[in-house]
Amino acid sequence: MDIPRVEHRFVEVDGVRVFYREAGPKDAPTLLLLHGFPSASHQYRRLIDALGTRYHLVAPDYPGFGHTEAPEGFRYSFDALAEVTEGFVRALGLARFTLYAFDFGGPVGFRLATRNPERIAGLIVQNSNAYQEGLSELALGAIANRPGVPGAEEAVQPLFTLPVTRGQYEDGTTDPALVAPDGWTLDQHFLDLPGRREAQTALALDYHSNVALYPQWQRWLREHRPPTLVLWGTNDAFFLEAGAHAYLRDVPEARIHLFGTGHFALEECLPEIAPLIAEFLDALPVERPPLRIAVLGASGNLGGAVAREAAARGHLVTRLGRADADAADPAALAGAVTGQDAVVASLKGGDRLVPRAAAALLEALPEAGVNRLVFVGGGGSLESAPGRRFVDAPDFPPQYLETARDQAEALDVLRAADTTVDWSYVSPPPMYLVPGEPTGSYRAEARDTPLTDAEGVSRISVGDFACAVVDAIEEGAFLRRRFTVAY
Missing domain, CATH: 3.40.50.1820 (Alpha/Beta hydrolase fold, catalytic domain)
Incomplete structure (x- = not known):
């Protein structure tokens, strides 16, 4: 019976x-x-x-x-x-x-x-x-x-x-x-x-x-x-x-x-x-189990777009702001992200917050039992030619210089780390990250130079950039590599 x-x-x-x-x-x-x-x-x-x-x-x-x-x-x-x-x-x-x-x-x-x-x-x-x-x-x-x-x-x-x-x-x-x-x-x-x-x-x-x-x-x-x-x-x-x-x-x-x-x-x-x-x-349709995804910086433009896209796909999103955890404090981060399947970090701030947060996350995530990290970086660390980063160009906009250098340093922190964390660092185009809803039609590649269209323009909407971030989590793509997105 x-x-x-x-x-x-x-x-x-x-x-x-x-x-x-x-x-x-x-x-x-x-x-x-x-x-x-x-x-x-x-x-x-x-x-x-x-x-x-x-x-x-x-x-x-x-x-x-x-x-x-x-x-x-x-x-x-x-x-x-x-x-x-x-x-x-x-x-x-x-x-x-x-x-x-x-x-x-x-x-x-x-x-x-x-x-x-x-x-x-x-x-x-x-x-x-x-x-x-x-x-x-x-x-x-x-x-x-x-x-x-x-x-x-x-x-x-x-x-x-x-x-x-x-x-x-x-x-x-x-x-x-x-x-x-x-x-x-x-x-x-x-x-x-x-x-x-x-x-x-x-x-x-x-x-x-x-x-x-x-x-x-x-x-x-x-x-x-x-x-x-x-x-x-x-x-x-x-x-x-x-x-x-x-x-x-x-x-x-x-x-x-x-x-x-x-x-x-x-x-x-x-x-x-x-x-x-x-x-x-x-x-009922057979579904992939939803992921638990914590988004640091979910109140920002890119972090918010990623959080919305992940939630729209049925994932369980935890939106974390400064009041929830100090992004540069490994112990606070570990407590905030325990139980998550992945963490997305989309951060900015003074006093080298971004590279310090990258180091803190690499320390905190193993303690929290989380092995997947997607770090949203900047386009300034992309290269216009081998060894020539946009952020190092003399005409790089001065109002974005500090943030771009911090984001580039965060990539160095990730690449140099001896870690069990499966990190990805995602860079938008160096110039044309524009408002717009997701279309689902874009390219994502692991590379250090921008992706361009037939006219040589590197461009992506915020909505499609967010889709690429969630895709990387769902597909387990670009592990321990930097990737970029464009049409």
Whole structure:
């Protein structure tokens, strides 16, 4: 028999002790299961048993739910739930995953997706609304309760009682005998714990913040078009069937499957839904795992372009500025880049910062367990003829002279080093590094003289220069060599 081994653990996230369930091979596609109200990760137990041998399944409990322990004074809001979930994802090192968003999992998951689009490999929506037309009159009435509205706190209290908890599971089902009583019984147990009623009241009064974000979530869907599977219990008293079809406006390729059941569709229809999820996960494109890339100087023109290009390709980018680490301090650098796959350095500054940073990086990266470095240098160190650098010419622009000499010295530091670091030093053209978006059409070669076009001009846009840097990281190209880029 093929039965998964399910682990039950806690992880600390900003003072919150997050409980989670995890099963399946970690090198398989990851499915992040975000639960709804008033439940917790236990609502996915049967789904984990069904899919947990083939896929990597992770199901956390939010603060205020299930076994997760939040500190006294934790301020409950959907933003706060999303922040803790985002920290949880990072703590577990979930670089890329398919998001399963059910009920409250939509507001939490869509916040996570819009903040970290590079992490989302696919989207499964199950009775989780992102469109106005998906809200029933019952839902609209509940959403109208918000802080400052007279009687609002009192009006939401029935939501936390046993009849409503049980009704969310059984109402709308074809056969209530197929719904185990364990789910709603356990939910009510957690709702009745000390402090939970106050937490749920705060969230109920904050639900209107989700509706306000619908346009932002729709824009993310429209712009990123993630592979999407929509599963919907059509007898849901809160979220109408129209909310399922609405996803097609922004993701026309989405697959929609409707079930004649209620809000907790997995309870009654797991035998029909689990194979659809498996088929969806199997059909996702096989991707190269995203790289963790730290960019020193990401606030600058070139560093910022590299960071944006890497993130657009789905890599996990850590933007590091002066406040994060002293670029000339090996110990500070090692602490800042530990856990990264590669480091890009795009720096400038006085007091020979650039060559000192090159030396510091060569010392820090082995300590941090990082062996890939791309150092963004200048075009002044390129040669107009063998042995004749542009920076040494008498007519070299004086306003750029100090920076160009520092960048040339950094190249000398790299070339002279006895190091295990696989470094590359990239030089733009000596003159024509111009604004512009990436075209993907350019040349990159390991050489000390500029690349030129048919007219003898060496030119590249900032966007294509950034593409060449990320290409060098992805392809492992130009190791321990200087390369340059041009059209």
